[in-house]
Amino acid sequence: MPELHFKQALLPGGWLCDVLVSIKGGHIAAVSTGVAASDACERHAIGLPGLPNLHSHGFQRGMAGLTEIRSAPSDSFWTWRDLMYRFVDRMTPDDVEAITAQAYVEMLEAGFTRVGEFHYLHHDPSGVPYDDIAELAGRIAAAAKASGIGLTLLPVFYAHGGFGGRAPDPGQRRFLNTVDRFARLVDGSRRAVAECDSANVGIAPHSLRAITPDELAAIVPLGGGAPVHIHVAEQTREVDDCIAWSGARPVRWLLDHAPVDHRWCLIHATHMTGEESRAMAVTGAVAGLCPMTEANLGDGIFDTPTFGASGGRFGVGTDSNVLIGVADELRQLEYSQRLALRVRNVMATPRIASTGRALFDAALAGAAQALGVAGGLAPGLAADIVSLDAERSALAGRSGDAILDGWIFGSPRPLVDCVWTSGRKVVTKGRHHLAESVAAMFRRRLEGLLAE
Template identity: 45%
Template sequence: MSNAAVNADFLWQRGAWRADETGLGVAGTRFAAAQGVTERIGRFVLPGMPNLHSHAFQRAMAGLAERRGPGEDSFWTWRETMYAFAEAIDPDDLKAIATQLYVEMVKAGYTQVCEFHYLHHGPRGVRYADPAAMSLALMEAAREAGIGLTLLPVLYMSGGFDGRPLSERQQRFRHDVGSFVSLLERLAPLQDDMFTLGIALHSLRAVPEEAMRALLATGVAKGLPIHIHIAEQIGEVQDCVALRGARPVEWLLDHAEVDARWTLVHATHLTAQETDRVAKSGAVAGLCPTTEANLGDGLFPLAAFIDAGGTFGIGSDSHISVSPVEELRWLEYGQRLVSRHRNVAARMAEESVGTALWQRALDGGIRAAGSDIGHLAEGSRADLLVLDDRSPLLAARGEADVIDSFLFAGNTPLVRDVMVGGQWRVRDFAHAAEGAAARAYRAVVEKLAAA
């Protein structure tokens, strides 16, 4: 779609439904002044949701780590299954897996994905002829699926807080600061309306302090979004206290200039003081409720964080679910179970929990992605999703209730149409690339299973 205009009854703008009186113009990849309404697209139109945390290759192992081991299973036993699965994936495999995943994301209402990318090299760390081969595979997958991409190459250097060397399986992830900066310099010129570059520190246990400081001082890192896994597991917290004398989030806030460029992924295990400090720093809490539940991580202190003025977004992480609806639903339900109260994310009387969740996750996702997205307004990238007003689940739902019903009325898909970058990617629940993506994905997964 180019130099056209669309119209709906209601647009979600600045945290509220507003009657669409003039329509939205679309010029190239961006919204522009409407030049006459040419197409009515539906009753309720929302900005697309950013997915702020993704490990694309893990989509192909969803459901393969649900068999109990000989002892108590945890994140750490799951991680060994993941390492074994990742061992055989090459750039072509990664592209096929990611294309299938990204098609699923767009159909679900995600229009930007932050790819936390650490599968850099070949088995046992053997370098590809092009050091950016795996990164480029992800970029090609995003183009084929029609989703915006914030690529976050990951610096991963050590196997623990004690500085132990990486294991043989972890060698695929390894960079030193110099080679990592070279990768960023290779990718930076490729940025455009649909591709944004950021950086990721895998975790405090995987990045020594001096390496973190050296990377963040480089010119290429200036102004880029910064993401880090942190305080996901109790074991991680205990090791950090033992070897660095402080809890992970406490240590990071004391040793880095954490601000709105930062996304602290998971940040599950926080003290009250840490919760308040993260909120006041402007950093985004990157919450992944379905993966955190699947791994038995724990529950983020959502109510206290919101009350302190904190910003959060959502990600599908290991992709055992690919749905912003399910992430937001289980974010709220987890809080209800632990607090034994309802409507936790709505912090004011008469506030809708659905609208509070959607807008807060939208705000956090926009910040984490580092891209001009998430606004149905002139100049922003033209991303939107149209709810299916024909569905019985939205019958007799007005502006006050529609997002609550969208998130809490069941599992029937309600995202009917999706536009990303001014192009219709999904029409009437169908994505033009889904057939080819599914065939390529099936072939790769069957190959990996036989390996």
């Protein structure tokens, strides 16, 4: 039974010293505290639970840095989306697998141990399904299996180009399905992840603009009790268009017409009224915040104080994968609140004075719920564990919650030392074991795409 010993580790009840974690069958078999390290233990200074990344489009890692040129008098999410469609047009299944694998390796090196892959690229470049309708889902599963990251695969239903069943745009042809074909895709996705450790499959209606009310009602039961994720209220234009279509704002419409509960994750939910924020919090649904992407796309700032005051839960995701980092997402979330409100330490709570600890605890609980798993260092849970390099200057003299504050707010570079997923060590001294080979394939595929 492999054993890991940490001088300090963050357990569900808080920080404790001399923590021994025993692993069996990919899960934590036992956690002991106040125990001296034996010669048989693998020894580390700082242990943390791995953080789930609740929202990713893996293939978009290949676009990072390619859209930072003004393409219109007023660039926006919508002009960025046009560039994304052109990038997608050229991608082969091999491209998807290689780029996604690179994203997953970088997530693991950053301290993410599980990913919610919001998977909407389904068909060939002409929009015709592959012989195996879940071909690209299988490529995502292959990238997850090779990298070792835990996977919650979220096949996306996408049928329309705007509210009220508007005809789709040509650039969306690779995403589209009918309800019946989507049911086959969900079944195929479950087969695709069967050989991945601890994988599960949910469903994802893309957005209210991409699905009609009847279609939404038809696909939600396909998930059973699994996670349900949806983009909502990311952009002000989306809010205006929803009001023009239905007379209601997107989140309000969703809460009134769908069975939103603890299984649901509302991605972004950026533009809500106070009433919507409070109503969403009551349902138990998770807000899927993607602070780096939301800043990159100019989406806006989520009203975390109102949502949190009503007991709302949130997690973070890397979304477009323009930059992948646990500390980056959490820091950007806090700093966006400071800029909006002109105060400091917004995310700290009466119970937890440390902003880093409050951010980490909330993101761990919310993202785990959103991906249909449990997170933390406790017996019976998956052995998804991260160690930090205590020799880095940002952690000098730190203990307890000050470690998280130093990691998130005080380091110019990642502090992750080692990472285990389902008990398997995949990162050592900050580098994934397949980093070089995965990066070489990524470069080859991307050079081919950009040369076209």
